Amino acid sequence: MVMVSEKPILPPHVKIVEMGPRDGLQNEKQPVSTEVKLELIQRLINAGEKNIEATAFVSPKWVPQMADHHEIMLGLKKLNSDDVMFPVLTPNLKGFEGALAGDAKEVAVFAAASESFSQKNINCSIAESIESFKPVMEAAKENSVLVRGYVSCVLGCPFEGDIAAEKVAEVAKALYDLGCYEISLGDTIGTGTPSKAQAMIKEVAKYVPINHLACHFHDTYGQALANLYACLELGVSTIDSSVAGIGGCPYAPGATGNVATEDVVYMLNGLGIETGIDLDKLVDAGVFISDVLGRKPVSNAANALLSKRAVK
Template sequence: MTGSFTPDLPPLCAPDPEPMPSFPLAPVGLPGISPAVHLVEVGPRDGLQNEAVSVSVTERVALIESLADAGLTEIEAGAFVSPTWVPQMANTDRVLAALAPRPGVRTPVLVPNKKGLDAALDAANLTDIAVFAAASETFSRRNINCSIDDSLTRLAEVAREARARGLRVRGYVSCVLGCPYEGAVPAGAVVRVAEALWAMGCAEISLGDTIGVGTPGQAVALVETVAASLPREALAAHFHDTYGQALANLLAVLERGVRTVDSSVAGLGGCPYATGASGNVATEDVVYMLEGLGVATGVDLDALCRAGETIGAVLGRPLPSRVGRARAGRRA
């Protein structure tokens, strides 16, 4: 047959002449979920630290400011770590100094040891620090070159001095649902580290699925186990999305009373010591889900999506947030 034949039929996906409706539609809540959830934005630290492209101080400051403009009130600003090992976090002191203080907005920084704390204490605008320990012995030795017990001893000194200086201290537990070296991590190992961080004065304990392997039942079981030893309201969920389970895991633990969620704008991030681990759950996706549940976050979703698009342009690649991509298409 030669030539072509074009039937007089409408295209399968004819463009809609009407503007798309606003989403999500009418919120519908679920039992057990708090009417207000606090979001901790970790993109400028946990997100950018695993990017191949180093983002300038000016661009990092602009990202943090845009996230605050969108309504986020706790935004990790960086980390006082060795620039040899994590070059993306170099000049965190300059980032802090360039930020305009805002009432009600906290900009914590990660501090791994006493040397990091000393550097942080010399920085301007410091109000909060975060410390971290792993629930996996192998991960601890590969990540920070010391045992879990040694890391907790070091962190106790850091937390003690930081609190004496009037700083709020937040604690992270890594590898709570799996380790890239050991596989499954016993819940008892997570509880031991969480209890130690709580005992040294951490105001909140963030449970991190560092390599994103957990599923909802596992996430709920872990939260229930840790909540038997620590106040449930002091727990935060920090889920990476390697296996696409992060939102499902979050919903499951929110139904069990967790009120604080860590997330990363546009889904930035990963783990520099866990090959193949993808980014944190995207803040845009979390906000969209929470709005659909009638949960107050105080975040302007469109402004948040614009912040994600901007950092994506800086990095020169599309980023994983499903909501960010959908909103970009709607505005195009």
């Protein structure tokens, strides 16, 4: 008689942090209007999304797509979004001050687990980047603004290859100790596999409580869903994803976009895990922005559901 092991205890609810309007669109070469971005955000809200990264307060010289951050903040106030959080990226104090002027309630800072990537991405060492966040953290605390921390290249770097889990844990701990309420661990180039993802999470969880960790996985090698499931098994209950799979990383050659929100929600629905998101309305939001960009959604679930609709 073959014994079947009990299935792992998975979280009953998963918080989705939607990356589409910021991380998704920032790498698109064609300009996307403020009106379209706000329409996308409203459609995501209509689908039930409660955490939507809206924009980035970065230099338009480096990220032209985010040049309308002030207009986006003004537009958010007009949306039907009383219970929705809109984190915005603020790499420095100047960015934070701009976000604060727009009444931001949550901001995000980003570091890397790779020295080479840190230099290529933000032109400083990891230690220097952590030091530069201190004024942001102090200002955020004074103004009761939440701060989320990102760590890039947690499962591999385009310049250094494999990254030690201990290094990821060191950077995550530094951000958590600074006051970041949540640490998002990014597989920026999508090279991770389930066993590596679990090993990394286990190491980071020695220093940052598991309920303060999020997974931000790209799907370059088609491993994102498998990696996410492996992390759910360990108790991670926050996932970053991008509607229609849009996006990428301008400083990570060859990296495709974040895992598609539609694919994540479809998987979670199948596992009986609550997200509060209406998959059909989410697919519609993905179709909307994909049409603007002139391509099909980069989501297997979305395209399968769209095919089913077409034959009805």
